[in-house]
Amino acid sequence: MKFTKVHVSDEVRLELRKQSFDNWQWDDPEMLILLRQMYIDLNLISKLNIDINVLHEWLYEVYRNYNVVPFHNFKHCFMVAQMMYGLTWLIDLPSKLDTLEIFTLLTSAICHDLDHPGYNNAYQINAKTELALRYNDISPLENHHCAVAFDILKKDKWNITKDFTRDQFKRFRDGMIRCILATDMAKHNEILNSFKTIIPHFDFNDKEHKSVLMMILIKVADISNEARPIAVAEPWLECLLQEFFNQSDLEKLEGLPVAPFMDREKVSKSSSQIGFIKFVLLPLFETVGKLFPQLEGAIIEPVRDALAYYTEMQRALEEEKAKKDS
Numbered sequence: 001m002k003f004t005k006v007h008v009s010d011e012v013r014l015e016l017r018k019q020s021f022d023n024w025q026w027d028d029p030e031m032l033i034l035l036r037q038m039y040i041d042l043n044l045i046s047k048l049n050i051d052i053n054v055l056h057e058w059l060y061e062v063y064r065n066y067n068v069v070p071f072h073n074f075k076h077c078f079m080v081a082q083m084m085y086g087l088t089w090l091i092d093l094p095s096k097l098d099t100l101e102i103f104t105l106l107t108s109a110i111c112h113d114l115d116h117p118g119y120n121n122a123y124q125i126n127a128k129t130e131l132a133l134r135y136n137d138i139s140p141l142e143n144h145h146c147a148v149a150f151d152i153l154k155k156d157k158w159n160i161t162k163d164f165t166r167d168q169f170k171r172f173r174d175g176m177i178r179c180i181l182a183t184d185m186a187k188h189n190e191i192l193n194s195f196k197t198i199i200p201h202f203d204f205n206d207k208e209h210k211s212v213l214m215m216i217l218i219k220v221a222d223i224s225n226e227a228r229p230i231a232v233a234e235p236w237l238e239c240l241l242q243e244f245f246n247q248s249d250l251e252k253l254e255g256l257p258v259a260p261f262m263d264r265e266k267v268s269k270s271s272s273q274i275g276f277i278k279f280v281l282l283p284l285f286e287t288v289g290k291l292f293p294q295l296e297g298a299i300i301e302p303v304r305d306a307l308a309y310y311t312e313m314q315r316a317l318e319e320e321k322a323k324k325d326s
């Protein structure tokens with residue numbers, strides 16, 4: 001079936017720009033069409049002379065290279081791309097960044113977890129896997145995701161950058177490598193601190209400033225599930241903990257170190273989320289909110305609501321525990 005015939009309604013195109021977008025209503029083929037629509041509605045097809053059929057084939061090949069794991073699957077790729085797409089409209093990025101930078105952000109979001117095995121860098125390193133060996137323990141997963149992305153683009157039938165000039169491709173490649181490598185949470189504080197340093201004198205004409213901003217934006221999109229309505233976010237937490245518990249079960253079997261926040265004997269949904277929201281999410285989002293006040297209502301408020309939700313859940317759990325113990 002020629003997918004070029006598929007039409008996306010104006011109502012769905014509008015919904016696609018919002019943080020309230022509910023991925024659970026859509027199946028994978030529909031999400032592929034919606035990803036293609038993002039490139040169309042950002043005028044990337046016309047401005048970068050992208051072949052719409054190559055774009056569709058490329059999206060399908062990207063889809064085939066995501067694995068069936070509880071959290072880091074194609075739906076997560078879609079959610080990060082959709083959050084990036086929503087941020088692009090919310091903070092009016094096309095008026096601040098050039099077309100190639102907008103293209104790099106969306107394409108990096110789509111590719112950022114390609115071929116994720118469902119076991120994180122700590123596992124790769126401790127278990128001495130092939131990936132850890134190949135990348136010398138340096139962000140093995142993120143290096144792999146990026147290498148897979150460029151491996152796919154090497155094939156003419158999937159190369160959406162075919163018409164790029166040498167300089168355009170070089171800038172795109174530098175940007176995508178920096179964005180995907182920035183999603184390694186081990187780099188979280190380093191990237192956030194460099195962003196904090198430049199905020200007081202942020203200059204949208206400064207290449208380095210824009211590069212740090214692009215890394216911050218993909219980081220925000222990557223870990224932003226709690227900025228969505230509870231009904232959309234809570235199932236994602238279930239998926240994440242399922243993936244973490246699979247890993248810690250395997251680590252216990254293999255006699256490898258187990259991270260506390262992955263151990264099914266120690267983790268509760270509320271306790272892990274309260275810490276994550278308080279010490280990771282809110283500090284990151286409030287810092288970005290200093291440069292883009294639009295984030296306050298659309299992203300930061302919902303995260304504060306999520307913190308209240310999990311704090312209440314934690315209180316109810318403790319009250320119930322106290323009753324049982326008494």
Ligand SMILES: COc1ccc(NC(=O)[C@H](C)Nc2nc3c(cnn3-c3ccccc3C)c(=O)[nH]2)cc1
Nearest residue numbers: 185186188222223224225226261272273275276280
């Ligand atoms: C600084 O490195 C860190 C910091 C925190 C965490 N994760 C957590 O604290 C816990 C498990 N919660 C959590 N972790 C999350 C979420 C979204 N993405 N995400 C995640 C997933 C995989 C790897 C790292 C993170 C942060 C989320 O909503 N909650 C993982 C790594």
